[in-house]
Structures are given as structure tokens and as C-alpha cells.
Amino acid sequence: MVDRERLEQTATELLQQLIRFNTVNPPGDEAVAQAFIQGLLEEHDFTVELLALDPNRPNLIASMKAPSGSDGPTVALLTHIDTVLANADEWQVDPWSGDIREGCIWGRGAQDMKGQAAAELAAAIELVKAGWRPASGELKIIVTSDEEAGGNFGARWLCEEHPEKVRCDYALNEGGGQQFTYNGKRFFRVGCAEKGFRRFRLITHGVAGHASIPRLGDNALLKIAPYLQRMADHQPDYDLTAEPRAILTALLGEDPGENPSQDALDEMLAEIKANDERLYVLLEPTLGVTLTPTMVKASEKLNVIPDKTELRVDCRVPPGFGQELAERRAREVLGEGNYELDFDEGAVGNASAHDTPLMDLIKEWVAGIDPDAVAVPSVLPGFTDSRWFRDAFPDCVAYGFFPQISMEMYDSDPLMHAADERIPIEDLTLATEFFAHAVPKLLG
Numbered sequence: 001m002v003d004r005e006r007l008e009q010t011a012t013e014l015l016q017q018l019i020r021f022n023t024v025n026p027p028g029d030e031a032v033a034q035a036f037i038q039g040l041l042e043e044h045d046f047t048v049e050l051l052a053l054d055p056n057r058p059n060l061i062a063s064m065k066a067p068s069g070s071d072g073p074t075v076a077l078l079t080h081i082d083t084v085l086a087n088a089d090e091w092q093v094d095p096w097s098g099d100i101r102e103g104c105i106w107g108r109g110a111q112d113m114k115g116q117a118a119a120e121l122a123a124a125i126e127l128v129k130a131g132w133r134p135a136s137g138e139l140k141i142i143v144t145s146d147e148e149a150g151g152n153f154g155a156r157w158l159c160e161e162h163p164e165k166v167r168c169d170y171a172l173n174e175g176g177g178q179q180f181t182y183n184g185k186r187f188f189r190v191g192c193a194e195k196g197f198r199r200f201r202l203i204t205h206g207v208a209g210h211a212s213i214p215r216l217g218d219n220a221l222l223k224i225a226p227y228l229q230r231m232a233d234h235q236p237d238y239d240l241t242a243e244p245r246a247i248l249t250a251l252l253g254e255d256p257g258e259n260p261s262q263d264a265l266d267e268m269l270a271e272i273k274a275n276d277e278r279l280y281v282l283l284e285p286t287l288g289v290t291l292t293p294t295m296v297k298a299s300e301k302l303n304v305i306p307d308k309t310e311l312r313v314d315c316r317v318p319p320g321f322g323q324e325l326a327e328r329r330a331r332e333v334l335g336e337g338n339y340e341l342d343f344d345e346g347a348v349g350n351a352s353a354h355d356t357p358l359m360d361l362i363k364e365w366v367a368g369i370d371p372d373a374v375a376v377p378s379v380l381p382g383f384t385d386s387r388w389f390r391d392a393f394p395d396c397v398a399y400g401f402f403p404q405i406s407m408e409m410y411d412s413d414p415l416m417h418a419a420d421e422r423i424p425i426e427d428l429t430l431a432t433e434f435f436a437h438a439v440p441k442l443l444g
Contacts, residue, residue, distance in 0.1 A: 002126040002436050008429040010126055012105060015118035015428060016098030018081070019107030025082035027056070028153070030145040033081050034058045037121065037143055044128045046141070051162055057153045060143040061165050064124075064134060066443070072137025073169035075442045077120040077435065078398075080147035080154065080174075080385060083109040090419040104422040112416040113174045115423045116402045116431065117143060120172070123435035135444025142166055147385050155385035159392035167393055170358050170442060175384045175400025177431065178409035179373070182251055182276060188366050189378040189409070190359065191400025193243045193319045194387050195286070196349030198326035201310045202227055202293075203340040208307040217305030221298040224309050227334050231291050231313075236329035238265050238288040241318045242354065243379035247283065250376045278410050286379045289329040290316045316381055319349035349383070350390040352397045361441050362401060365434060369405070402431050 021033035038048045041062045052058035066072060086095035086108040093099045095108040109115070124141060144154035151157070158166045176191030204224055209217025240260060248268055249255045256264060265287065273280035292314045299306035317326050323343050330341060354377045366375040386398040404412055404427035415421045 001132060001440060002123075002130050004429065004433060006126055007122055007432045007436060008425065011118050011122035011428050011432040012100075012425055014122050015105050015110065015115055015423075016100075016107075018114040018118055019098040019105070019109055020096055021081075022096050023082045024085045024108070025146060025148045028082050028145055028149075029056055030081050031056050031058055034060045034143065034145075037081075038062075040121065040125065041141065044125050046124075046128075049165070051158065051165065052145075053153050053157050053161075057145040059145055059154055059158055060141070061158075062141040063138060064128075065138045066134040066136045070134075070136040072134070072443060074138045074140060074167065075439060076140040076142050076166070076168035076171040076389075077124065077439075078142045078144070078171045078173040078385060078389070079113055079117040079120055080144045081114065081117060082145055082148050082154075083112065083114070084148050084417045086421075087419070092420055095421075100425070101422075103426065104424050105428065106420065106422040108421055110415075110421045110423040111412055112421070113402075115428055116174055119402070119428060119432040120435050122432050123439065127436055127439060132440060137169075137443045139439060139443060140166070140168055142171075144385055151385055151388055155388040159388040163392050166389070168389070168396055171386065171389050171396060171398040172358075172435070172438065173384055173386045173398060173400050174402060175380050175386060176378060177400065177402035178404055178407075178412050180279060180409050182272075182279060186370055186373040187247075187250065188362075188373060188375045188403060190362055190375050191380055191384075191386070192354055192377040193241070193351030193379040194349050194383040195316045195318055195379060195381050196321065196347050196383075198315045198317050198323050198343055198346040200313050200315060200326075200330070201340075201342040201344060202313055202334070203311075203342060204309045204338065206305070206307050206309075209305040211303045211305055214305070217307070220306045220309040221296075223338070224296065224311050227311070227337065227339060228293055230333055230335060231293055234333050235291065236289040236333055237262050239318050239321065239325065239329075240265065240287055241320070241379065242351065243319075243377045244283065244286045246354065246377045250374055282409070282413075285316070285381050288318060289321075289326055290381070291330060291333060292316075317349060319351040319379060322346070322348050347383070347387070349379075350387055351379070352386075352390060352399060356397045358397050358399060358438075358442070361438055362399070365437055366403075369430075401434070403427075403434050405430055
């Protein structure tokens, strides 16, 4: 429907402009970028509204409806405009330059996720310029603030305080689309699920004393050491959910079933590791609970033996599971001992169904660009704004899909939040083509 050259030019220019807005979060300051997007979309017949908990951090909701009485789904192109920080001293270019080098657009947010914002906006704008309007349903473009800090000013606030404004049947977001090759076949990840988290403090107690005479006290910090070693030596047993099961089936040609044994999963992962250790490293954490110690607090003074030590553990949990599984798996790894577990922060992960018209559309599109490629459901070890939409609207099908083909996931994923973040123009154009294809397919 839209010429590839036009999509490429519009998406490229848009991404360069979006990168030049410094929206590092904190503080975010997304207002200027959102005002730019608002003007752009209003110029192309969208109805646009800005909603904000903080005036400097607005969220944008743009809408284009089919003629009255034309029933159909509400499709949301979902993106966030804030980014993580960037240390310019570590970059080859100014992180907010949007420079083009070696066929790539460089700058903070090129991958996460101003690139997808530009692709979604460019697709919608070029469709409208070509004369397209929804024949049924409604197209929404939702650009949130504050995703990088959890969404308290963004998607979470919108879904809790203004659900009628952002309610949708389908949402296309970040968290998938990156591809990899295994045994000569290309696989595109479709982000259907996200793990939850149940962070906890592992606490040990002792007796304070002067550090110059170690045996006068009972050092609580030393008591942490065995538990650190146990987490270094072992991760919890697996708790297989639908998405990693689907990937294992696609990779190995054998369905492990709903409740495979640990030995069976170990054998499958060993085969994958032998063929591609990079894939193993990324896939293994999606199969169950993970425990990662990250911070420790002990004595307040260098010369005082600590009578209490707190070890912070980032614990990630498969979609649909909560503290009960997290604690059971943690204690299995830690074993018996004189310690306490204090679970003080958490959220349940969630998932969208796999058997949907949107998944069918993605699979057909993938086959169209590479007849031998496969689109497979995947679960993110982390989380995106999709989790707030799945929580608020249980029937919403929210997928992460931003397809790239010239960069494999081993190249693109490490660029997120890193120095020299960039995206090939070829990949930006491919993603823009996908969105320009998907919207008319869903809305007519």
C-alpha cells in the first residue's frame, strides 16, 4: 500500500529527530518530544490527547476511528519515549546526534525504543498520506513516558487511572522481533509473555564487636558466604511455561510436554548449548525461577564487626507465578541454615494467548520475507509496558514485535542501554513495513 522508499525516508528522519530529544529518565522531561509527536499526528488527521500525572511527563494517546457503526478491534501501536542515561565519553558519536554512519542511525534509544516509535509513527503517517483510513474498529498510537523507571508516570498510571483511554484488543509493543539462526533456520521471537519478579533480602545475624579483634564478635557478613556460593553453583529447578516450551519444540522438533522431568530439560538444553552457547545463555533463564544476588549491606563503620547482614537478591519468576514458587525454589537452592528471607518487592508476570489473529498475521508476514523462517512465542526475562495492559485488560493480546533482519539478537540486544546504540536503516525500514502491513490487515 505504501512505497518502501517513502517508509524508509520518513522513519529515518523521524528517528533522527526523536533521538535529538534528550528524554533520559530520570528526569524524563518527555513533554517537548510528546508535543512534537502530537503536532505531527494532528497534521495527519489523528485526534490526539496528552494525559499526565506530572505536566513535564505527559503520555500521548492518538486515535483514528472507522466510520460510525463499523465494528472492529481496537489496535494500539504502543511505544515509550523515555530512555536510559548515556555517558557521552564512552560513545563514538554524540548520543543525541542521530548521526548516520555505516548504514546505521546512532543514538540513545535507537534500539530501545525510539526506533520502534519512529517505525510505528512513520507507518501510520504514510498510510494516512496514501489515503488509508480504518474500515472498521480503531487505531490508537500510545506513546508513554517513564517506562524505563517502571511506568508510574506512564503506562501503569494510564491503565489504572484512565483505562477507557487506552483500552485495546491488540497491542504491538517492544520485547520481540529480534531474530537468530539455529541449525541453518531463522527464528523470529514474538514477545508473548514476561516474567515477574519477587525480590528478597537474605538476612543473617551475628554479634557486633571491634574489627581489630575478629573473634570477639560473630561476623554476620561471613555467614552470607555459603549462600552466595550456593547461588553461584546452582540455579533452581525449572518450571516450564508455554513460551519456552514452544521455543524448545521449534528448535529441536520435539515437544517436551507440560511437565517434563528436569533430566529431560537438561538434555534439551545441553543439545542447544553444544550447538550454540549464545542461544543457551539467553534461553536457559526463561525456563524457571532465577536468583541473582546484586547488593549487600552490613556494618555502617569499617572498624565494626556487623551484627546483621542483608543480601539483596533479584529473583525472577515465570509468568503466572508468585511468591510461593519463588520462596520454595530459593530455599531449595539455599538449603538449611540460620537465615531469614524477607520478600519486599514483587509483581506477577503475565502472558497473552498464542492462538490469535495477530499471531497468524505475524507468522504469515514472516513467511513472506523468508519462507523458511519461523515465528515463535517467547518470554522476556524482564518486563515492558505490555504487563500493565495485560493486567488492566485481560482479553488484550499484547505482543512484542519489532522485526530486524540484518542484525541478529546477539548483535541488537547488547546495544540496548549500552554505548554506541544504533540500528541499521535496513532494519528500521523492515519494521516500518511490518507495521504498515499489520494495521490495514487488522482494521481493513
